[in-house]
Amino acid sequence: MxxxxxxxxxxxxxxxxxxxxxxxxxxxxxxxxxxxxxxxxxxxxxxxxxxxxxxxxxxxxxxxxxxxxxxxxxxxxxxxxxxxxxxxxxxxxxxxxxxxxxxxxxxxxxxxxxxxxxxxxxxxxxxxxxxxxxxxxxxxxxxxxxxxxxxxxxxxxxxxxxxxxxxxxxxxxxxxxQPRPRSGQRAQAIDPKLDYRQPRLPVNLAVLPLFPGIQAAQLQALFDSGIRGLVLECYGSGTGPSDDAELLATLAAAHQRGVVLTAISQCPQGHVEFGIYAAGSQLASTGLVSGGGMTREAALGKLFALLGAGLGQAEVEHWFALDLCGERAD
CATH class of the missing domain: 3.40.50.1170 (L-asparaginase, N-terminal domain)
Structure with missing residues:
Protein backbone atom coordinates (compact mmCIF):
# COMPACT_ATOMS: atom_id res chain seq x y z
CA MET A 1 0.00 0.00 0.00
CA GLN A 178 22.13 -6.20 -9.97
CA PRO A 179 20.41 -8.43 -12.55
CA ARG A 180 21.00 -11.55 -10.49
CA PRO A 181 18.59 -14.49 -10.60
CA ARG A 182 16.63 -14.44 -7.36
CA SER A 183 15.05 -17.42 -5.69
CA GLY A 184 13.91 -18.49 -2.29
CA GLN A 185 10.64 -19.10 -0.58
CA ARG A 186 9.09 -15.94 0.80
CA ALA A 187 8.71 -15.97 4.56
CA GLN A 188 5.02 -16.15 5.43
CA ALA A 189 5.60 -14.16 8.60
CA ILE A 190 8.56 -12.51 10.25
CA ASP A 191 9.85 -13.76 13.59
CA PRO A 192 8.98 -11.15 16.25
CA LYS A 193 12.69 -11.14 17.18
CA LEU A 194 13.35 -9.56 13.76
CA ASP A 195 10.81 -6.75 14.10
CA TYR A 196 12.25 -3.25 13.72
CA ARG A 197 11.47 -2.47 17.36
CA GLN A 198 13.77 -5.21 18.63
CA PRO A 199 17.27 -4.11 19.71
CA ARG A 200 20.37 -5.36 17.91
CA LEU A 201 24.01 -5.67 18.90
CA PRO A 202 27.20 -5.41 16.81
CA VAL A 203 28.49 -8.72 15.47
CA ASN A 204 31.95 -9.85 14.39
CA LEU A 205 31.48 -10.79 10.71
CA ALA A 206 33.68 -11.29 7.67
CA VAL A 207 33.41 -11.45 3.89
CA LEU A 208 35.95 -13.56 1.99
CA PRO A 209 36.24 -14.20 -1.74
CA LEU A 210 37.62 -17.54 -2.82
CA PHE A 211 40.65 -17.23 -5.07
CA PRO A 212 43.08 -19.65 -6.70
CA GLY A 213 45.63 -20.63 -4.09
CA ILE A 214 43.60 -19.84 -1.01
CA GLN A 215 44.91 -21.81 1.95
CA ALA A 216 43.14 -23.44 4.86
CA ALA A 217 45.51 -21.61 7.24
CA GLN A 218 44.28 -18.27 5.91
CA LEU A 219 40.69 -19.28 6.51
CA GLN A 220 41.58 -20.60 9.96
CA ALA A 221 43.17 -17.29 10.90
CA LEU A 222 39.88 -15.60 10.06
CA PHE A 223 37.94 -18.01 12.27
CA ASP A 224 40.50 -17.57 15.05
CA SER A 225 39.67 -13.86 15.07
CA GLY A 226 36.33 -14.77 16.63
CA ILE A 227 33.95 -14.15 13.77
CA ARG A 228 30.41 -15.41 14.28
CA GLY A 229 29.40 -15.34 10.63
CA LEU A 230 31.09 -15.54 7.22
CA VAL A 231 29.91 -14.54 3.76
CA LEU A 232 31.98 -16.71 1.42
CA GLU A 233 32.09 -15.46 -2.16
CA CYS A 234 32.25 -18.62 -4.24
CA TYR A 235 32.90 -19.14 -7.91
CA GLY A 236 30.06 -19.35 -10.44
CA SER A 237 27.09 -21.25 -9.07
CA GLY A 238 28.71 -21.93 -5.71
CA THR A 239 31.87 -23.88 -6.37
CA GLY A 240 35.31 -23.82 -4.76
CA PRO A 241 38.47 -25.91 -4.24
CA SER A 242 36.64 -29.12 -3.36
CA ASP A 243 39.84 -31.18 -3.68
CA ASP A 244 41.36 -29.33 -0.70
CA ALA A 245 40.39 -31.58 2.19
CA GLU A 246 42.05 -29.31 4.75
CA LEU A 247 40.10 -26.27 3.61
CA LEU A 248 36.81 -28.19 3.67
CA ALA A 249 37.62 -29.53 7.14
CA THR A 250 38.36 -26.00 8.36
CA LEU A 251 34.94 -24.81 7.18
CA ALA A 252 33.19 -27.82 8.70
CA ALA A 253 34.96 -27.40 12.05
CA ALA A 254 33.98 -23.73 12.21
CA HIS A 255 30.38 -24.64 11.50
CA GLN A 256 30.50 -27.24 14.26
CA ARG A 257 31.64 -24.49 16.65
CA GLY A 258 28.57 -22.42 15.77
CA VAL A 259 29.88 -20.07 13.06
CA VAL A 260 27.20 -19.31 10.46
CA LEU A 261 28.58 -19.96 6.97
CA THR A 262 26.81 -18.39 4.00
CA ALA A 263 27.65 -18.47 0.30
CA ILE A 264 27.07 -16.06 -2.57
CA SER A 265 28.45 -15.93 -6.10
CA GLN A 266 31.34 -13.70 -7.15
CA CYS A 267 29.68 -13.24 -10.54
CA PRO A 268 27.72 -9.99 -10.93
CA GLN A 269 24.89 -12.02 -12.42
CA GLY A 270 25.62 -15.17 -10.42
CA HIS A 271 23.41 -17.40 -8.34
CA VAL A 272 24.42 -20.10 -5.88
CA GLU A 273 22.96 -23.51 -6.62
CA PHE A 274 25.22 -26.03 -4.94
CA GLY A 275 23.86 -29.16 -6.60
CA ILE A 276 24.89 -28.32 -10.17
CA TYR A 277 28.53 -29.33 -9.68
CA ALA A 278 30.09 -31.87 -7.37
CA ALA A 279 32.45 -29.12 -6.21
CA GLY A 280 29.44 -27.14 -5.02
CA SER A 281 27.91 -30.11 -3.26
CA GLN A 282 31.14 -30.69 -1.35
CA LEU A 283 31.23 -27.08 -0.19
CA ALA A 284 27.60 -27.29 0.90
CA SER A 285 28.40 -30.37 2.99
CA THR A 286 30.55 -28.24 5.30
CA GLY A 287 27.47 -26.32 6.48
CA LEU A 288 27.30 -23.45 3.99
CA VAL A 289 23.88 -21.92 3.45
CA SER A 290 23.13 -20.67 -0.04
CA GLY A 291 22.48 -16.96 -0.45
CA GLY A 292 20.96 -17.60 -3.87
CA GLY A 293 21.45 -14.49 -5.96
CA MET A 294 21.95 -12.07 -3.10
CA THR A 295 24.57 -9.37 -3.46
CA ARG A 296 27.48 -9.10 -1.03
CA GLU A 297 25.83 -6.06 0.53
CA ALA A 298 22.53 -7.88 1.08
CA ALA A 299 24.15 -11.04 2.44
CA LEU A 300 26.29 -9.09 4.91
CA GLY A 301 23.42 -6.87 6.05
CA LYS A 302 21.07 -9.81 6.47
CA LEU A 303 23.61 -11.86 8.41
CA PHE A 304 24.26 -8.87 10.67
CA ALA A 305 20.57 -8.30 11.37
CA LEU A 306 19.93 -11.98 12.15
CA LEU A 307 22.94 -12.59 14.38
CA GLY A 308 22.61 -9.15 15.95
CA ALA A 309 19.11 -10.07 17.07
CA GLY A 310 20.54 -12.83 19.20
CA LEU A 311 19.31 -15.76 17.10
CA GLY A 312 21.14 -19.08 17.36
CA GLN A 313 22.95 -20.72 14.46
CA ALA A 314 20.03 -22.90 13.34
CA GLU A 315 17.58 -19.98 13.51
CA VAL A 316 19.92 -17.73 11.51
CA GLU A 317 20.35 -20.40 8.84
CA HIS A 318 16.58 -20.85 8.64
CA TRP A 319 15.80 -17.18 8.15
CA PHE A 320 18.81 -16.53 5.93
CA ALA A 321 17.48 -19.10 3.45
CA LEU A 322 14.09 -17.38 3.24
CA ASP A 323 13.17 -14.20 1.42
CA LEU A 324 12.40 -11.53 4.04
CA CYS A 325 11.97 -8.31 2.08
CA GLY A 326 12.44 -9.07 -1.60
CA GLU A 327 16.19 -9.65 -1.46
CA ARG A 328 15.89 -13.19 -2.78
CA ALA A 329 12.73 -13.27 -4.88
CA ASP A 330 10.67 -11.14 -7.21
Missing amino acids: TTPAKCLLVLYTGGTIGMQMGAQGLMPATGFEARLRVQQAAAEQRLPSWYFRELLPPIDSASMSQRNWLEMAASIREEVDAGRCDGVLVLHGTDTLAYSAAALSFLLLGLPVPVVLTGSMLPAGTPDSDAWANLFGAMLALAQGIEPGVKVYFHEKLMHGARLTKLSAARLDAFAE
Whole structure:
Protein backbone atom coordinates (compact mmCIF):
# COMPACT_ATOMS: atom_id res chain seq x y z
CA MET A 1 0.00 0.00 0.00
CA THR A 2 1.41 3.38 -1.01
CA THR A 3 0.45 6.53 0.86
CA PRO A 4 1.82 9.95 -0.08
CA ALA A 5 4.16 11.19 2.61
CA LYS A 6 3.15 14.50 4.15
CA CYS A 7 5.90 14.97 6.72
CA LEU A 8 9.43 13.70 6.18
CA LEU A 9 12.31 13.10 8.51
CA VAL A 10 15.52 14.09 6.73
CA LEU A 11 18.29 12.18 8.50
CA TYR A 12 21.74 13.51 7.64
CA THR A 13 24.73 11.23 8.20
CA GLY A 14 27.37 13.13 6.22
CA GLY A 15 28.85 11.99 2.93
CA THR A 16 29.82 13.80 -0.25
CA ILE A 17 26.46 15.54 -0.59
CA GLY A 18 27.25 17.91 2.30
CA MET A 19 31.05 17.96 2.13
CA GLN A 20 33.07 21.16 2.02
CA MET A 21 36.69 21.75 1.15
CA GLY A 22 39.20 21.51 3.98
CA ALA A 23 42.98 21.69 4.20
CA GLN A 24 43.36 18.05 3.09
CA GLY A 25 40.47 17.89 0.64
CA LEU A 26 36.71 17.39 0.85
CA MET A 27 35.52 16.69 4.38
CA PRO A 28 32.14 15.97 6.03
CA ALA A 29 30.49 19.14 7.30
CA THR A 30 27.59 20.19 9.50
CA GLY A 31 25.14 22.98 8.67
CA PHE A 32 23.45 21.18 5.78
CA GLU A 33 19.91 21.95 6.95
CA ALA A 34 20.35 25.67 6.32
CA ARG A 35 21.81 25.01 2.88
CA LEU A 36 18.90 22.75 2.02
CA ARG A 37 16.30 25.32 3.05
CA VAL A 38 18.01 28.04 1.03
CA GLN A 39 18.18 25.80 -2.03
CA GLN A 40 14.53 24.76 -1.70
CA ALA A 41 13.45 28.38 -1.56
CA ALA A 42 15.64 29.36 -4.52
CA ALA A 43 14.38 26.46 -6.63
CA GLU A 44 10.77 27.08 -5.57
CA GLN A 45 10.38 23.34 -5.00
CA ARG A 46 6.97 22.23 -3.78
CA LEU A 47 7.88 19.51 -1.31
CA PRO A 48 6.19 17.79 1.60
CA SER A 49 6.80 19.26 5.02
CA TRP A 50 10.12 18.08 6.45
CA TYR A 51 12.30 18.41 9.48
CA PHE A 52 15.98 17.73 9.93
CA ARG A 53 17.99 15.53 12.22
CA GLU A 54 21.71 14.88 11.92
CA LEU A 55 23.89 12.19 13.38
CA LEU A 56 27.00 13.70 14.88
CA PRO A 57 29.70 13.82 13.92
CA PRO A 58 28.92 13.64 10.19
CA ILE A 59 31.14 11.05 8.57
CA ASP A 60 32.64 10.08 5.26
CA SER A 61 30.74 6.91 4.46
CA ALA A 62 34.04 5.10 3.99
CA SER A 63 34.10 5.11 7.80
CA MET A 64 30.63 3.54 8.12
CA SER A 65 30.33 0.82 10.77
CA GLN A 66 27.72 -1.47 12.28
CA ARG A 67 27.28 1.01 15.13
CA ASN A 68 26.38 3.70 12.61
CA TRP A 69 23.75 1.36 11.12
CA LEU A 70 22.31 0.81 14.57
CA GLU A 71 22.27 4.54 15.27
CA MET A 72 20.45 5.22 12.00
CA ALA A 73 17.89 2.51 12.71
CA ALA A 74 17.34 3.76 16.26
CA SER A 75 16.82 7.35 15.10
CA ILE A 76 14.32 6.28 12.46
CA ARG A 77 12.47 4.04 14.92
CA GLU A 78 12.25 6.84 17.49
CA GLU A 79 10.81 9.36 15.04
CA VAL A 80 8.36 6.95 13.38
CA ASP A 81 7.05 5.48 16.64
CA ALA A 82 6.55 8.99 18.02
CA GLY A 83 4.32 9.73 15.02
CA ARG A 84 6.40 12.67 13.88
CA CYS A 85 6.88 11.50 10.27
CA ASP A 86 5.31 9.28 7.64
CA GLY A 87 8.41 8.96 5.48
CA VAL A 88 12.17 9.04 5.98
CA LEU A 89 14.96 10.36 3.76
CA VAL A 90 18.50 9.37 4.72
CA LEU A 91 21.36 11.45 3.29
CA HIS A 92 24.40 9.21 3.00
CA GLY A 93 27.80 9.00 1.33
CA THR A 94 28.01 6.83 -1.77
CA ASP A 95 30.95 4.56 -0.91
CA THR A 96 28.91 2.40 1.47
CA LEU A 97 25.40 3.52 0.61
CA ALA A 98 24.48 0.09 -0.80
CA TYR A 99 25.74 -1.61 2.37
CA SER A 100 23.70 0.70 4.61
CA ALA A 101 20.59 0.36 2.45
CA ALA A 102 20.84 -3.43 2.68
CA ALA A 103 21.47 -3.41 6.43
CA LEU A 104 18.54 -1.06 7.07
CA SER A 105 16.32 -3.26 4.89
CA PHE A 106 16.70 -6.01 7.49
CA LEU A 107 16.99 -3.84 10.60
CA LEU A 108 13.69 -2.10 9.78
CA LEU A 109 11.51 -5.10 8.92
CA GLY A 110 7.91 -4.19 9.73
CA LEU A 111 8.47 -0.42 9.79
CA PRO A 112 5.14 1.06 8.62
CA VAL A 113 6.64 3.92 6.58
CA PRO A 114 9.01 4.05 3.59
CA VAL A 115 12.71 4.87 3.97
CA VAL A 116 14.70 6.24 1.04
CA LEU A 117 18.47 6.73 0.97
CA THR A 118 20.21 9.12 -1.39
CA GLY A 119 23.46 11.03 -1.74
CA SER A 120 25.53 12.48 -4.53
CA MET A 121 28.69 11.92 -6.47
CA LEU A 122 29.57 15.62 -6.31
CA PRO A 123 29.07 17.94 -3.32
CA ALA A 124 26.07 20.24 -3.25
CA GLY A 125 26.96 23.62 -4.67
CA THR A 126 29.75 22.46 -6.97
CA PRO A 127 29.42 22.76 -10.77
CA ASP A 128 27.29 20.02 -12.35
CA SER A 129 26.56 18.48 -8.95
CA ASP A 130 23.87 15.83 -8.77
CA ALA A 131 23.13 16.61 -5.13
CA TRP A 132 19.93 18.66 -5.38
CA ALA A 133 18.48 16.56 -8.19
CA ASN A 134 18.92 13.40 -6.13
CA LEU A 135 17.70 14.96 -2.89
CA PHE A 136 14.62 16.70 -4.28
CA GLY A 137 13.88 13.73 -6.53
CA ALA A 138 13.84 11.44 -3.51
CA MET A 139 11.57 13.80 -1.58
CA LEU A 140 9.15 14.02 -4.50
CA ALA A 141 9.11 10.23 -4.83
CA LEU A 142 8.16 9.97 -1.15
CA ALA A 143 5.48 12.64 -1.65
CA GLN A 144 3.96 10.62 -4.51
CA GLY A 145 3.81 7.50 -2.38
CA ILE A 146 6.15 4.55 -1.86
CA GLU A 147 5.39 1.24 -0.18
CA PRO A 148 6.96 0.71 3.24
CA GLY A 149 10.46 -0.71 3.01
CA VAL A 150 13.92 0.61 2.18
CA LYS A 151 14.71 2.09 -1.22
CA VAL A 152 17.54 4.06 -2.82
CA TYR A 153 16.88 7.02 -5.11
CA PHE A 154 19.75 7.93 -7.37
CA HIS A 155 20.01 9.53 -10.82
CA GLU A 156 16.23 9.47 -11.36
CA LYS A 157 15.95 5.80 -10.40
CA LEU A 158 14.15 4.32 -7.40
CA MET A 159 15.82 1.02 -6.50
CA HIS A 160 15.34 -1.78 -3.99
CA GLY A 161 17.56 -1.24 -0.95
CA ALA A 162 18.70 -4.87 -0.74
CA ARG A 163 19.41 -5.49 -4.41
CA LEU A 164 21.81 -2.82 -5.56
CA THR A 165 25.54 -2.26 -5.84
CA LYS A 166 27.71 0.74 -6.57
CA LEU A 167 29.17 0.14 -10.02
CA SER A 168 31.10 3.34 -10.70
CA ALA A 169 33.33 5.70 -8.76
CA ALA A 170 32.83 8.54 -11.23
CA ARG A 171 29.56 8.29 -13.17
CA LEU A 172 26.51 10.09 -11.83
CA ASP A 173 24.43 6.94 -12.39
CA ALA A 174 26.73 5.05 -10.05
CA PHE A 175 24.18 2.57 -8.68
CA ALA A 176 22.15 -0.19 -10.27
CA GLU A 177 20.08 -3.13 -9.17
CA GLN A 178 22.13 -6.20 -9.97
CA PRO A 179 20.41 -8.43 -12.55
CA ARG A 180 21.00 -11.55 -10.49
CA PRO A 181 18.59 -14.49 -10.60
CA ARG A 182 16.63 -14.44 -7.36
CA SER A 183 15.05 -17.42 -5.69
CA GLY A 184 13.91 -18.49 -2.29
CA GLN A 185 10.64 -19.10 -0.58
CA ARG A 186 9.09 -15.94 0.80
CA ALA A 187 8.71 -15.97 4.56
CA GLN A 188 5.02 -16.15 5.43
CA ALA A 189 5.60 -14.16 8.60
CA ILE A 190 8.56 -12.51 10.25
CA ASP A 191 9.85 -13.76 13.59
CA PRO A 192 8.98 -11.15 16.25
CA LYS A 193 12.69 -11.14 17.18
CA LEU A 194 13.35 -9.56 13.76
CA ASP A 195 10.81 -6.75 14.10
CA TYR A 196 12.25 -3.25 13.72
CA ARG A 197 11.47 -2.47 17.36
CA GLN A 198 13.77 -5.21 18.63
CA PRO A 199 17.27 -4.11 19.71
CA ARG A 200 20.37 -5.36 17.91
CA LEU A 201 24.01 -5.67 18.90
CA PRO A 202 27.20 -5.41 16.81
CA VAL A 203 28.49 -8.72 15.47
CA ASN A 204 31.95 -9.85 14.39
CA LEU A 205 31.48 -10.79 10.71
CA ALA A 206 33.68 -11.29 7.67
CA VAL A 207 33.41 -11.45 3.89
CA LEU A 208 35.95 -13.56 1.99
CA PRO A 209 36.24 -14.20 -1.74
CA LEU A 210 37.62 -17.54 -2.82
CA PHE A 211 40.65 -17.23 -5.07
CA PRO A 212 43.08 -19.65 -6.70
CA GLY A 213 45.63 -20.63 -4.09
CA ILE A 214 43.60 -19.84 -1.01
CA GLN A 215 44.91 -21.81 1.95
CA ALA A 216 43.14 -23.44 4.86
CA ALA A 217 45.51 -21.61 7.24
CA GLN A 218 44.28 -18.27 5.91
CA LEU A 219 40.69 -19.28 6.51
CA GLN A 220 41.58 -20.60 9.96
CA ALA A 221 43.17 -17.29 10.90
CA LEU A 222 39.88 -15.60 10.06
CA PHE A 223 37.94 -18.01 12.27
CA ASP A 224 40.50 -17.57 15.05
CA SER A 225 39.67 -13.86 15.07
CA GLY A 226 36.33 -14.77 16.63
CA ILE A 227 33.95 -14.15 13.77
CA ARG A 228 30.41 -15.41 14.28
CA GLY A 229 29.40 -15.34 10.63
CA LEU A 230 31.09 -15.54 7.22
CA VAL A 231 29.91 -14.54 3.76
CA LEU A 232 31.98 -16.71 1.42
CA GLU A 233 32.09 -15.46 -2.16
CA CYS A 234 32.25 -18.62 -4.24
CA TYR A 235 32.90 -19.14 -7.91
CA GLY A 236 30.06 -19.35 -10.44
CA SER A 237 27.09 -21.25 -9.07
CA GLY A 238 28.71 -21.93 -5.71
CA THR A 239 31.87 -23.88 -6.37
CA GLY A 240 35.31 -23.82 -4.76
CA PRO A 241 38.47 -25.91 -4.24
CA SER A 242 36.64 -29.12 -3.36
CA ASP A 243 39.84 -31.18 -3.68
CA ASP A 244 41.36 -29.33 -0.70
CA ALA A 245 40.39 -31.58 2.19
CA GLU A 246 42.05 -29.31 4.75
CA LEU A 247 40.10 -26.27 3.61
CA LEU A 248 36.81 -28.19 3.67
CA ALA A 249 37.62 -29.53 7.14
CA THR A 250 38.36 -26.00 8.36
CA LEU A 251 34.94 -24.81 7.18
CA ALA A 252 33.19 -27.82 8.70
CA ALA A 253 34.96 -27.40 12.05
CA ALA A 254 33.98 -23.73 12.21
CA HIS A 255 30.38 -24.64 11.50
CA GLN A 256 30.50 -27.24 14.26
CA ARG A 257 31.64 -24.49 16.65
CA GLY A 258 28.57 -22.42 15.77
CA VAL A 259 29.88 -20.07 13.06
CA VAL A 260 27.20 -19.31 10.46
CA LEU A 261 28.58 -19.96 6.97
CA THR A 262 26.81 -18.39 4.00
CA ALA A 263 27.65 -18.47 0.30
CA ILE A 264 27.07 -16.06 -2.57
CA SER A 265 28.45 -15.93 -6.10
CA GLN A 266 31.34 -13.70 -7.15
CA CYS A 267 29.68 -13.24 -10.54
CA PRO A 268 27.72 -9.99 -10.93
CA GLN A 269 24.89 -12.02 -12.42
CA GLY A 270 25.62 -15.17 -10.42
CA HIS A 271 23.41 -17.40 -8.34
CA VAL A 272 24.42 -20.10 -5.88
CA GLU A 273 22.96 -23.51 -6.62
CA PHE A 274 25.22 -26.03 -4.94
CA GLY A 275 23.86 -29.16 -6.60
CA ILE A 276 24.89 -28.32 -10.17
CA TYR A 277 28.53 -29.33 -9.68
CA ALA A 278 30.09 -31.87 -7.37
CA ALA A 279 32.45 -29.12 -6.21
CA GLY A 280 29.44 -27.14 -5.02
CA SER A 281 27.91 -30.11 -3.26
CA GLN A 282 31.14 -30.69 -1.35
CA LEU A 283 31.23 -27.08 -0.19
CA ALA A 284 27.60 -27.29 0.90
CA SER A 285 28.40 -30.37 2.99
CA THR A 286 30.55 -28.24 5.30
CA GLY A 287 27.47 -26.32 6.48
CA LEU A 288 27.30 -23.45 3.99
CA VAL A 289 23.88 -21.92 3.45
CA SER A 290 23.13 -20.67 -0.04
CA GLY A 291 22.48 -16.96 -0.45
CA GLY A 292 20.96 -17.60 -3.87
CA GLY A 293 21.45 -14.49 -5.96
CA MET A 294 21.95 -12.07 -3.10
CA THR A 295 24.57 -9.37 -3.46
CA ARG A 296 27.48 -9.10 -1.03
CA GLU A 297 25.83 -6.06 0.53
CA ALA A 298 22.53 -7.88 1.08
CA ALA A 299 24.15 -11.04 2.44
CA LEU A 300 26.29 -9.09 4.91
CA GLY A 301 23.42 -6.87 6.05
CA LYS A 302 21.07 -9.81 6.47
CA LEU A 303 23.61 -11.86 8.41
CA PHE A 304 24.26 -8.87 10.67
CA ALA A 305 20.57 -8.30 11.37
CA LEU A 306 19.93 -11.98 12.15
CA LEU A 307 22.94 -12.59 14.38
CA GLY A 308 22.61 -9.15 15.95
CA ALA A 309 19.11 -10.07 17.07
CA GLY A 310 20.54 -12.83 19.20
CA LEU A 311 19.31 -15.76 17.10
CA GLY A 312 21.14 -19.08 17.36
CA GLN A 313 22.95 -20.72 14.46
CA ALA A 314 20.03 -22.90 13.34
CA GLU A 315 17.58 -19.98 13.51
CA VAL A 316 19.92 -17.73 11.51
CA GLU A 317 20.35 -20.40 8.84
CA HIS A 318 16.58 -20.85 8.64
CA TRP A 319 15.80 -17.18 8.15
CA PHE A 320 18.81 -16.53 5.93
CA ALA A 321 17.48 -19.10 3.45
CA LEU A 322 14.09 -17.38 3.24
CA ASP A 323 13.17 -14.20 1.42
CA LEU A 324 12.40 -11.53 4.04
CA CYS A 325 11.97 -8.31 2.08
CA GLY A 326 12.44 -9.07 -1.60
CA GLU A 327 16.19 -9.65 -1.46
CA ARG A 328 15.89 -13.19 -2.78
CA ALA A 329 12.73 -13.27 -4.88
CA ASP A 330 10.67 -11.14 -7.21
